Amino acid sequence: MTLTGMAVEHPVLAALLATTFTWAMTAAGASSVFFTRRTMAEAGANVLLGFAAGVMLAASFWSLLSPALELGANGDWGETFGFIPAVAGFLLGAAFLRYAHALVPHLHYFANVSDGPPSKLKRTTLLVFAMTLHNIPEGLAVGVAFGAVAAGAPEAGAAALALGIAIQNIPEGAVISLPLHAEGMSRRRAFLWGQGSALVEPLAGVVGAAAVAFMTPILPYTLGFAAGAMIYVVVEEVIPESQTGKHGDLGTLALVAGFAVMMVLDVAFG
Template sequence: MLTILGNMHPIVQALLATCFTWGVTSLGAAAVFLARQPSRRTLDGMLGFAAGVMIAASYWSLLAPAIEMSEGQGGPSWLPPAIGFLLGGFFLRGLDMLLPHLHRGLPRSKAEGIETSWPRSTLFVLAVTLHNIPEGLAVGVAFGAVAVGLEASSLTAAVALALGIGLQNFPEGVAVSMPLRRDGLSPLKSFWYGQLSGFVEVVAGVIGAATVLLARPILPYALAFAAGAMIFVVIEEVVPETQQGEFGDFATLCAMFGFVVMMSLDVGLG
């Protein structure tokens, strides 16, 4: 399987990998067709798991390779990753301020971004779509890094990152479609919007891979950029959502488990 994937163009690799992560999001969104909906405890636990995966991926799959690539370039090895990391956070903050969106469990009056009359369901889907952008970028940049032949990157590590992102996309799909169903949307519409929130990963992944191929010197910055964007999402959105109810401790333990799973995938396969 890896041999076949390795013979493909890196943009095609990124496309296939992000189609996989999108497919897992769709699988999670399909849970809306089940007769019994997950409890709040289950949803918080799954989101906690997703947060742990994203934190681990940000370091092992993105920041660590960025630091290694920066060594021997004539300056401090920490500087390009530091700049890229901060730029990723500022980029997501800018999108956060501009794109109308609403986080799970909050009333319509708490919508963020530019004021709009869009329905609550649309704003909620946009909130999840917003934090899927850095995930797609991370996968795309990882495959682009392999294509330019840098020692700090490998195809197995890029595949491990895609697997990790895919694992945490399942609970994200559930966490989108179920609240939409509770808000009165039909199961089919809830599934449609749930899977649609993950499609942005495909677009971001292709853009990430293409950018790295066109401008190899920015690779350490690009890897760190994706890491910074993911960490922003985890701290600003995912973790706070898991701590709103009475299952915060359970969600925290699930986050630690997710961290260990992603760390094991990256170290074991990378």
């Protein structure tokens, strides 16, 4: 049985496998610390972060918001008010991430800005916290997508979303492990922390899939919630980091490329 076929009968297990794959791609990216120089070039960081932002933006619409709007229009709200579940979920998702960012101290590494409550934690720890917050909506989005398959959503769309998140997780792993090594951490520890920042993805994925599988009527709300959380992270964290320094234009071009890649994946698979 394929992963997408499994999603129909066992959506939570399918979500767990899919998000384990996205975590593994983060680990693959983090392993670059064993093969590259000690620091990451500013231009390289702009490109990697910009690409990740583009993928997340495209996934938020094609894989999450668009299905949420369609489900709402075909549900109890009707075509006139079918936008309500998607919009409500979207706003709640953004509010959830805003609250999480306010509670958890973290570091915008390349912009060299600390956020959240005052903290005496090390810069390396704050960086890991930032990337962990970043990975929660990604795992949630994949989990909700596979949960939606069990409710009748296209199987290929969930696979496309998982693949897109996995692709952008490769540079994300490098974006965290290389700066950790540059801060003085050993290569081995930098790798462990880099891949560890994505361990929340399987957990969030299982939660998202279980919520949808056992409470199907909330599907358009959960799809919107995942999209709102992703958009908040992109605007708050990823895009500003991709625009630091003298090579912000490279980050913008990479964002366009990432958006196009995710758009192609979703249309081709879906």
